[in-house]
Amino acid sequence: MFIVFEGSNGIGKSSLVKEVAKNIRFLGEKVHETKEPTTTQLGELIRSYESEVKGLPFAYLIAADRYLHIKNEIQKKLDEKMIVISDRYVLSSLVLQRLDGLDLDFIWLLNNFSIKPNLTVLLTGDDKIIEQRLNSRATKTRLEANNSIKEELDLYEQGMLFLERKGYNFMVVNNTKYSIDHNAKIVTNHIMKLVSQR
Template sequence: MFISFEGLDGCGKSTQIELLAAYFERNGIEYVRVREPGGTSLGEEIRKLLLHKEMCARSELLLFLASRAQLVEEVIKPALSRGVVVIADRFAHSSNAYQGCGRGLGYELVKSLNDFATDRVYPDIVFFLDIPEETVFQRLGVEKDRIERETSEFWRNVRTCYMKMAQEEPERFIVIDGTADVSEIHEKIIGVVRARMRGKKY
């Protein structure tokens, strides 16, 4: 099973990934965790560039795609072939939202480039932790990276794009209120994961 977590910056992905990983450990379920950008030696070098170097939107997208392609080949495909669960802190849907809609490069263009970069390997479940764009500014600290310093309009466009994808891919996307209690969100996630592991669909 391939699970990814998506949402605006500050939505609570990291906390929920930690809780899900702990659940898998308690239940003896083998898993690997990856993050985007990053997850490989090449990807981590790209991450440094993306978060701290100024660049145009096209360069940003291409670097994300390069990191993603390496992650798929080096980590995700081998893990899935061994029957190991993959938990991803962001994946291809982030580029659709952030670069396709937030940066205005074009939703359909980015989707097609993602097909190439991922070799059409996509998550079985996407947990989208939805928060209003104003919550981003409330939750992020003083020290912000290049992307976290974006405007309200940027975050609004990104959020709208995520909701569009949720409507287009209802079998894959699970939309969760990211402003809810942490334990409540975790229980919802566990319920979905258990059901999918039993072969059920939501």
């Protein structure tokens, strides 16, 4: 089963992924955690050039990293009957690359051969709380520093509606109103229900 966590910078994706993965392991399932950009040489290159490479070249790099991610990691772990949980996936491209000036349909064209997750967990919340979290960071990436949180949240909602029309399955979770523990339990229960139905 392939599960994806999406949401704006500062929404708490990484923290929630860790808690959900821990809960699922406690229930006896094998879990593989991963993220995008990946920890491969290409993924690290993308991170190191994120402040310099923008727009179309950046979109191609992200798409290439994603397709290699699917081939070399995600699909292999799925074949081993593991639950794969990714911090970011296609929806992030539909949002962040739009903020970089690209057209939604073009971004989808680059990414539409990506395998469809069984579930995408979209984290949302209060833009002011998210901004406070980002401002507490020692450094910010180009996309964290230059974009409106409210606009980013709106684009995530638009992207979700777009992907739902493509058959993607979503769960929306407010990750500023409730605690990580509370949300991790809700998401874990939902995932385990999906597992039991397979």
